[in-house]
Amino acid sequence: MNIIIVGCGKVGKTLAEQLNEAGNNITVIDQDPDKLSAVTDRCDVMGIVGNGVTRAVLEEAGIADANLLIAVTGSDERNLLCCLLAKKAGQRCETIARVRSPQYSEDAPYLRRELGLAMVINPEYAAALEIARVLRFPSAIKIDTFVKGRIELLKFKLPEDSPLAGMAVRDIAPKLHCDVLVCTVERDDEAFIASGDFTFRGRDVISIIAEPKSAYTFFRKINYKASPVHSALIAGGGEIGHYLSIMLLRAGIDVTLIEKDEVRAEMLSEEMPDATVIHADATDQDILMQESIDKAGAFVALTNIDEENILLSLFARSVSRAKLVTKINRIDFDNVIGRLDLDTVIYPKNITAEIIVRYVRAMKNTIGSNVETLYQLIKGKVEAAEFLVREGSPVIGRPLAELDFREGVLVAAIVRGRKVIRPRGSDVIQDGDSVVIVSNHLGLHDITDVLR
């Protein structure tokens, strides 16, 4: 597919990298040549210096043959205008705009419909949504859902003394009597797709696929707290903090929000009378102790400075047993951060990019079956994809054991109507099933791609 990305900031760069790897032809437009060359030197994309909201530049970027334009400049208005222009200049160009201001975001569905956009994405809202989901189930580092929430994909870290340590994957069902499927295990810098005789160790990071109910029993059995948090302490009242507070309050969770800027704090307090808004610097330990960080169910670090967020979370870890969520915006040291004891780390740019990549993958649908949902289980290594199987697909009608799967492919679940099937060798995929596949082959487009 021919894709034009306007704006080469954090999200633009991540998108260019990921969409390029998925085999699309990418052209990136930005006014800053230095920012552009940072991308064009690293991946195989074309860069054009110029204002993406002018027709001449869009034409130079090949808008006439483009299938998709993604506007992720710093300004909402420019993003929207750019999409409008692209819509007129390109014959069959879909458009995605990033709109982050809350005022416009309220109008998002209206804007999308009236301006004919394919998607309006708000990174802060998306990030807040993901945090809220994790707080609902604090034992998990990350939660994704498949088949309209019927199946959940949960990632969590084993403590040193976990009852699972030393247990083999195939012993889970007989010993714990619960129906979960282990997909991947990350140990140090390695990632494994779990086979039956794989034995767990403390500090492993594990992904499981299960129905929400089974996941709940599973976590209870391995001594995790499985109930949602009751109170949350949020450091930083930016847009994510604002959206998150609203979501948490709506779910009946107590929210304490610390914001440095007085005007902003007053505004937040007016908008959310139920929240406790504190006007203070969150890096002040006294303030944190005063707001009883040691007793909070969750601590969410959302200030604008990544390093500050990491430090705040590490401090919280030392004084309390709260569930930690840390936002990282800019810095790119995944492997170092991964080794810190930080529970959940949220990268807003990755969340936005992931949503858009998922949309692009869905745009490429082929007949027979297609990708409905897609998650990066382990960044750049393992993906989980949901396919809808339609009539005529070669996977239909034969027991799984007889199908010739490629190596590193795991059929994680089959959903038929309301029923969720834990696949075994004798199960047969039928027309209309949703199938969840976990695989280390990235960029699957069709369920037949998993066959040899």
Next chain:
Amino acid sequence: MNYRMTVHVLGILMIVEGALLCVPALTAAVYREPSGMIFVALAAALVLAGFVITRFKPQKRTLFARDGFVIVSLSWILMSVFGALPFVISGCIPSFIDALFESVSGFTTTGASILSEVESLPKCMLMWRSFTHWIGGMGVLVFIMAILPLSGGTNMYLMKAESPGPSVSKLVPRVRTTALLLYVIYFVMTLAEFLLLLAGEMDAFEAFTIACATAGTGGFAVTNAGIGGYSAYSQIVITVFMILFAVNFTSYFLILHKKFKEAFSTEIRAYLIIVALTITTVSVDIRHLFGSAGEAVRHAAFTVGSLMSSTGFATEDFNLWPTLSKTILVLLMFVGACAGSTGGGIKVQRFLILGKSMRNEFRVMLHPKQVRKVKLDGHQIEPEVVRNINAYIFLYFLIYVVSMLVLSLDGFDLTTNFTGVVATLNNIGPGLNAVGPTGNYALFSPLSKSVLIFDMLAGRLELYPMILLFSPLTWKK
């Protein structure tokens, strides 16, 4: 340095060169020449060795700028060494340094020869000599990129290091598609010339070799008379294609997309104006040497096209022309072709940018606080590009002076040495006096030949890769 990946790419290169050696092997089969066995054996050996080397897959496939430069320069040296082997083994050119000179001259599309006569050589050797022009014209690494999916975006560094011109732009987002498109344009134009030459008096062998040599802007001929022995029709066809192959290939891509305005960029216009002006001047200057005005124009156009495009074919011994014409021709050798073509020289684009930045300097001297950027075709030229060109020009003359000094040890006259370096550093071929169209480079000492070999490689790869390969800075840990 990513040594494993470097070796891996060199392994691929050996396989590709092995495959390309099949062309002269086929020629030998057609003309029933026993020396064809050398090509078959060498091709088999290279392919086999290449397969063994590429069996070991490097874990890290990322290449950085430094790796790009090293890979490109090593590839060209290695390719030339293997390319020289058939000449040595067959005994056509017994001395290795001479054979290497001939091979480098072929791949770098220079066309400077150490042979005084070529007709006694087997046809397969002549075919290989000319075919190396075609391979070297567009660049062999670009060819590898076009057919093989090399890892990630980092192979842009390879393309940057191998393509002629100050700034390399892609035609389409992907390097691989860009490389493929360039080769398609290159191939179709070569084919067109081949067919047009075939329509004249040439046989298939001559038409093919001459087309290859024109396409790469090389200049090896297959008869002792050079191009002078062919009809006026053939000479005109060759003239037109020499001028066409020295045009930036991006223009052809834009013409195919009906973007005529963008296709005739400032560089192309400047190039065409220079060609037209010099043809006119030289025609007038040499009018008295020929029977008719038409003949004078034909030879002037051929020689101007040949030298400016850095091909180096000759119909007439321009060494005997008046001084004004000779001076103009030598100056044309410096200017060279357009960036992004198969031609050599300093390139029209560099002169345009230098001229504009020089004018800006004048303005700044008069208005010290004036803010002014260099622009070409409405696009701003980054200060880094201007800086790079300034360093390039200095480096160019540094190499030039050192080469001249070494050559002067051999005791030839100043014109011979001066034009000998011009003709090799700019990948042209013939110079004046002893290295003129009727002379050759055999008379130089092995030391001088080595220097000229370096000059040819440096000139083809735009100086930096070859210099960086031998610079301690590159190898510092």
